[in-house]
Ligand SMILES: *[C@@H]1O[C@H](CO)[C@@H](O)[C@H](O)[C@H]1NC(C)=O
Ligand SMILES: *[C@@H]1O[C@H](CO)[C@@H](O)[C@H](O)[C@H]1NC(C)=O
């Protein structure tokens with residue numbers, strides 16, 4: 262791995278003036294309301310899956326990986342009913358709606374230890390939130406390593422787009438994949454990241470070389486009609502892989518990034534880091550060149566190792582059925598780069614000068630037990646499953662432990678700049694508002710009032726159920742809790 266001195270600049274929007282005036286796309290301030298409520302029922306089960314032909318244990322939503330896509334229109338209210346039927350693994354759960362703005366609905370964010378206790382086996386709960394953004398994202402479990410055992414699916418919120426296209430092909434997940442479960446690999450992984458066996462494109466791939474009789478599984482493929490333009494909604498749902506995505510000979514037009522509509526730009530190889538989403542448009546304009554083209558998700562060695570780096574591929578075909586392509590991939594330089602430098606949001610925000618700055622040093626080190634931990638501002642994050650931070654805020658119990666890694670932002674309507682600096686030789690994406698390393702509490706004094714009585718009761722019920730479950734089974738929390 263090469264040494265890297267990364268500097269990540271993040272602006273946390275508490276409020277900001279908007280400049281551009283583009284009717285219909287002003288999602289940041291416009292209180293869209295269709296009056297429509299959409300309900301979804303999701304059931305989590307343990308199962309055996311073989312997405313690349315090799316069977317292993319996994320956890321899935323409604324029996325599939327990826328789980329069902331949640332569709333909504335901009336301004337709809339979603340009610341997502343979740344039932345934990347993980348009766349074999351006896352795992353708790355929570356479902357997080359990644360990147361979704363929870364405007365006065367923070368209790369529906371679905372992050373264990375932060376906004377709720379884990380949902381015990383046999384229990385159900387309902388998350389209610391309004392789609393105030395539009396575009397593509399995903400939901401996933403926020404309990405232990407469960408998201409990477411298969412508990413995730415897409416979210417599509419219909420709304421305006423910054424470029425036209427003919428057909429919507431839906432979400433397309435990029436995953437890394439191993440023949441052992443993430444939970445089974447966890448003990449060894451705490452001494453260093455393992456080399457994963459394979460990767461998946463929208464939940465499927467082959468394992469073994471083309472032409473070999475021992476090849477198992479099947480490739481993801483998609484049929485193109487010459488002259489048609491297609492929207493794909495890419496999501497990198499990997500546990501430890503930065504991908505470069507491309508379709509041989511085709512150009513990618515990028516129109517949105519992480520639920521932010523952007524000025525369209527074109528590229529041939531798209532960087533997509535863990536948790537990121539890109540909405541792209543591909544025009545089927547290469548029919549004269551060949552009938553079959555490789556779609557490639559290439560793991561970047563600079564970030565992590567994979568045993569099958571050249572064979573995480575799907576097929577784009579113009580003919581009647583897919584055949585093994587003979588096209589050549591675009592050149593690229595292996596790296597964990599981000600698209601950030603190229604991205605220009607469609608609706609810009611004017612950010613006022615910094616209110617305050619602090620230097621947060623991100624690093625990684627072995628703890629006293631010799632196990633690897635990430636540290637931010639000298640602490641790794643550990644929050645008790647049974648004491649979610651939101652509950653502490655509602656109860657006005659402010660004695661946070663240092664390991665809760667809380668940063669309080671109490672002043673309203675101010676921009677706050679955070680600079681995270683690392684000299685640690687590994688690129689690492691930082692995801693705000695939750696995650697392993699830090700959490701922000703904005704305007705604590707106003708939070709309690711935003712949680713309705715019925716939501717408080719819902720959260721209490723989850724905690725009661727979990728408390729009983731954890732005690733009865735003697736479950737020991739052995740991770741951050743998030
Ligand atoms: C967005 O909508 C808000 C509220 O309607 C308005 O104040 C603001 O000027 C709008 N911004 C843009 C970019 O249209
Ligand atoms: C967020 O919620 C507040 C309080 O209900 C409301 O006034 C505001 O319009 C909402 N924002 C959007 C974008 O809907």
Ligand SMILES: *[C@@H]1O[C@H](CO)[C@@H](O)[C@H](O)[C@H]1NC(C)=O
Nearest residue numbers: 301302303304322323329330
């Ligand atoms: C998921 O499964 C449940 C239970 O079988 C079913 O009621 C529901 O309709 C399914 N949801 C989706 C989105 O397919």
Ligand SMILES: *[C@@H]1O[C@H](CO)[C@@H](O)[C@H](O)[C@H]1NC(C)=O
Nearest residue numbers: 350351352353405444445736
């Ligand atoms: C979740 O299930 C996995 C797979 O059975 C198991 O290894 C892990 O210990 C469970 N985690 C918890 C916290 O129950």
Ligand SMILES: *[C@@H]1O[C@H](CO)[C@@H](O)[C@H](O)[C@H]1NC(C)=O
Nearest residue numbers: 327328330430431432433463
């Ligand atoms: C990927 O899988 C999801 C869930 O099954 C599905 O909704 C979506 O259409 C698939 N994407 C493509 C491009 O086929």
Ligand SMILES: *[C@@H]1O[C@H](CO)[C@@H](O)[C@H](O)[C@H]1NC(C)=O
Nearest residue numbers: 619621638639663667668669
């Ligand atoms: C970093 O940790 C120090 C010592 O615990 C603390 O004083 C400081 O406020 C922390 N930084 C932030 C941004 O919270």
